Amino acid sequence: MSDTHGFGYDKGRDDYKVIRHVSFHPIRDEDPYGPHYPFWEIYCLKSNYWRQLNLHHMPTQYNNGVGVHVYTDGACHWWGETDTHDEVYLVSFYLSNEVFVKTPMPSNMGDIDIDFNTRLVFRHLNVLNGSIVWISNYAGTTTFHISVLDEVGVKESWTKLFIVGPLSCVEHPIGVGMKGNIFFRKKDKELVWYNLSTQRIEELGVKGGKFSSRTMVYKESLLPIDGRKN
Numbered sequence: 001m002s003d004t005h006g007f008g009y010d011k012g013r014d015d016y017k018v019i020r021h022v023s024f025h026p027i028r029d030e031d032p033y034g035p036h037y038p039f040w041e042i043y044c045l046k047s048n049y050w051r052q053l054n055l056h057h058m059p060t061q062y063n064n065g066v067g068v069h070v071y072t073d074g075a076c077h078w079w080g081e082t083d084t085h086d087e088v089y090l091v092s093f094y095l096s097n098e099v100f101v102k103t104p105m106p107s108n109m110g111d112i113d114i115d116f117n118t119r120l121v122f123r124h125l126n127v128l129n130g131s132i133v134w135i136s137n138y139a140g141t142t143t144f145h146i147s148v149l150d151e152v153g154v155k156e157s158w159t160k161l162f163i164v165g166p167l168s169c170v171e172h173p174i175g176v177g178m179k180g181n182i183f184f185r186k187k188d189k190e191l192v193w194y195n196l197s198t199q200r201i202e203e204l205g206v207k208g209g210k211f212s213s214r215t216m217v218y219k220e221s222l223l224p225i226d227g228r229k230n
Contacts, residue, residue, distance in 0.1 A: 005061055006069050006076025010095040016045040017095050019053075019076055021060050042098065058100045059091050072127045075152075079123055088123065090132065092152045104155040105134075126176040134158070135173050135182070142166045144173065146182075162196060169201070170194075 004020045020043075024036035040053040059080025061068060069078035080091040080102065090103040124135040132149040143165035150157035170184040170192065177183065181193040189207045194200075 003061060004069075005078055006071055006093060008071035008074065008076050008095055011074060012096045013044075013046070018043040019093060019095075053098060055098075055100065058093070059089075059102070062088060068125065070125050070127050070132070072130060072132065077125065077132055079125060090125075090134075090149065090152075101153045103149065103153050106155060106158050122172065124173045126173070128176050128180060133161075133176065137172075142168055142170055144182075164194060164196075164199075167194070167201065 002020045002022045004018060007016070007018045009015075010017055019040065021038060021040055023038035040055045040058060041050050042053055043050050059082075062079040062081040069076060071077070074096055075092045075094045077090055077092050079088055081088045088105050090105070091100055092103065093100045122137055122139060126133050126135060128146075128148065132152075134147045134149070135144050136147070137144045143163065144167075145160060146162040146164065147158050147160045150159060164182070167184070169186050171187050173182055173184050174191070175183045177193065180196055182196065183191060183193045183204075184201075185191055191204045191206045192201050193204065195202070
């Protein structure tokens with residue numbers, strides 16, 4: 001089984017890359033070929049080749065929230081957790097030198113306490129104006145706390161920017177637009193955006209799936225993705 005953790009652009013090598021984690025689940029109790037250990041591998045568009053990475057201790061993606069992984073400034077980012085599942089942090093993998101950095105999550109973000117034993121906190125990972133943002137909310141609530149990361153690897157650099165809500169009609173965020181609008185899915189599956197400047201909600205006239213709704217930011221180009229003309 002392979003699980004994609006990121007896709008992005010390596011500016012230094014002018015190359016597009018994909019990173020994924022590969023694991024094995026035997027269909028029988030005894031495998032005649034022995035155990036198969038999970039591993040990381042990266043794909044480079046220029047060489048059209050998958051290459052295995054020597055990164056045995058890089059945390060895999062922790063799936064809690066719609067925002068699973070994002071790319072910005074040459075690095076892929078996702079939520080990871082400790083082996084004992086008692087701590088969540090941001091994992092940042094740099095495509096150029098193929099190293100990763102972990103940023104611990106703060107134990108307290110103002111008036112939202114992260115307590116894994118009492119209430120479930122959803123963490124939605126996004127990019128706002130080129131910076132990593134964390135949108136969090138308790139399960140069953142519609143008040144969203146938006147925090148930005150100033151420096152990767154520094155726990156104290158998480159800064160809360162906004163508290164949005166309560167928004168009684170929305171269920172969860174699905175992404176952030178280029179102009180800073182936050183997109184939400186409503187309880188009736190309608191998609192809306194929230195303008196941080198006007199603090200108003202506008203319907204988009206589009207319905208989304210229960211688990212598959214997500215916004216993506218793209219940049220138009222007249223050239224193919226490898227930069228060569230046909």
